[in-house]
Amino acid sequence: MAEIGVSGRVQRSKDAVLKTTNELMSEAGIGGVSIDEVSRRSGVAKTTIYRHWPSRSALLLDACSRLGARPDLPDTGSLEGDLAALVGYLTEQLRSARWPTILPSIVDAAERDPEIAALHARLQAGFAAPYLVAIERAKARGEVPADQDPGQIVAAIYGPFFYRRWFSREPIDRAFAARVVANVMAGIGRA
Amino acid sequence: MAEIGVSGRVQRSKDAVLKTTNELMSEAGIGGVSIDEVSRRSGVAKTTIYRHWPSRSALLLDACSRLGARPDLPDTGSLEGDLAALVGYLTEQLRSARWPTILPSIVDAAERDPEIAALHARLQAGFAAPYLVAIERAKARGEVPADQDPGQIVAAIYGPFFYRRWFSREPIDRAFAARVVANVMAGIGRA
Numbered sequence: 134m135a136e137i138g139v140s141g142r143v144q145r146s147k148d149a150v151l152k153t154t155n156e157l158m159s160e161a162g163i164g165g166v167s168i169d170e171v172s173r174r175s176g177v178a179k180t181t182i183y184r185h186w187p188s189r190s191a192l193l194l195d196a197c198s199r200l201g202a203r204p205d206l207p208d209t210g211s212l213e214g215d216l217a218a219l220v221g222y223l224t225e226q227l228r229s230a231r232w233p234t235i236l237p238s239i240v241d242a243a244e245r246d247p248e249i250a251a252l253h254a255r256l257q258a259g260f261a262a263p264y265l266v267a268i269e270r271a272k273a274r275g276e277v278p279a280d281q282d283p284g285q286i287v288a289a290i291y292g293p294f295f296y297r298r299w300f301s302r303e304p305i306d307r308a309f310a311a312r313v314v315a316n317v318m319a320g321i322g323r324a
Numbered sequence: 325m326a327e328i329g330v331s332g333r334v335q336r337s338k339d340a341v342l343k344t345t346n347e348l349m350s351e352a353g354i355g356g357v358s359i360d361e362v363s364r365r366s367g368v369a370k371t372t373i374y375r376h377w378p379s380r381s382a383l384l385l386d387a388c389s390r391l392g393a394r395p396d397l398p399d400t401g402s403l404e405g406d407l408a409a410l411v412g413y414l415t416e417q418l419r420s421a422r423w424p425t426i427l428p429s430i431v432d433a434a435e436r437d438p439e440i441a442a443l444h445a446r447l448q449a450g451f452a453a454p455y456l457v458a459i460e461r462a463k464a465r466g467e468v469p470a471d472q473d474p475g476q477i478v479a480a481i482y483g484p485f486f487y488r489r490w491f492s493r494e495p496i497d498r499a500f501a502a503r504v505v506a507n508v509m510a511g512i513g514r515a
Contacts (some may be wrong), residue, residue, distance in 0.1 A: 157493075160436075196512050198445065234435050237428060237431045237432035237435055238435075240428045240431070241355075241431070242430035243428075244428055245351075245352065254493070257491055263505065284492065284494055285500065286462075287492070288484035288500075288504075289480070289507055291484065291487050291491065292374065292479075292484035292487035292488075295483065295491060296479045296482050296483035296486050296487070300451075300482065301448055301452065301475065301482075302441075303475055312511075314339055314474050315511065316507065316508070316510070316511030317507070318512045319507070319508030319510040319511045322507065322510070
């Protein structure tokens, strides 16, 4: 029982730290997260925080990796079906998830802070991965010419969504999402 | 002579304030710009700064509007030609201009600060304007179906560039730019 108690206390401390980190990120972006402020608001001692996360960047990476930005991998049998599933999920996330409010603060800090740039690169790899798998599968099926650059296709999909969410701030609905997929398929030459 | 002298001193003060504001933005994004810090570093009194710009947002807007983000309006006679000219300019700007380093800090602050969101909307309108004019001209020539949403086309162009510059951080070269235009033209049905 004592052992379970200790483990439970450790888990409660970690949960409190991550919850507070998420709150601070939602309120002010990652610029609002300092170990001092996390400790003050969560009531968890700084020494305890540093025992679990050796640096502010490590805590941010852990908190960001739990934001649910990574989509599941669909396998509908066609590129168009896979892309439709992926952008359907993305459309929902951009509407209702918390990470779209936080990501710009990571992108901004990444311009000047190499540790945050590395954190952003890891998050970014998670964003791109399911699209890259879908494109490779489509190549194996002969749906996409072998010489097409997967990165260009991923940019053609994510680009319009990210542009609309953070730059033009126009609505992102199913019609917009369907048109993005249709444009990408036209660009691949299979519309 | 005295009159010219006063006007020259006013202009020198304004230039010093804008130069310092630009430096601070380049170093740390707009989060690094406070009237206190601009005054300290430029040597121009806060009262003088507030005489020319009634608020921090007004100073930021003025400084940002001078960053050269707004492209000239080409008129090549075809949508493909106009888009090629516009993305050629954009490719150069994303490589060498200062605003790409600063814009993420504006996007981030716009998530939480309505005044910065308004500033961003004005900058964004400047970005979109030449593309919208080129698309309207193409519609008038019958190159683009009347029912196509210009905003969707602008998102299909800017999106991949912005995605690559700030999210995937992959190189942006002429081949990438040409492929973005080719994809957009394919989506419009004129490839």
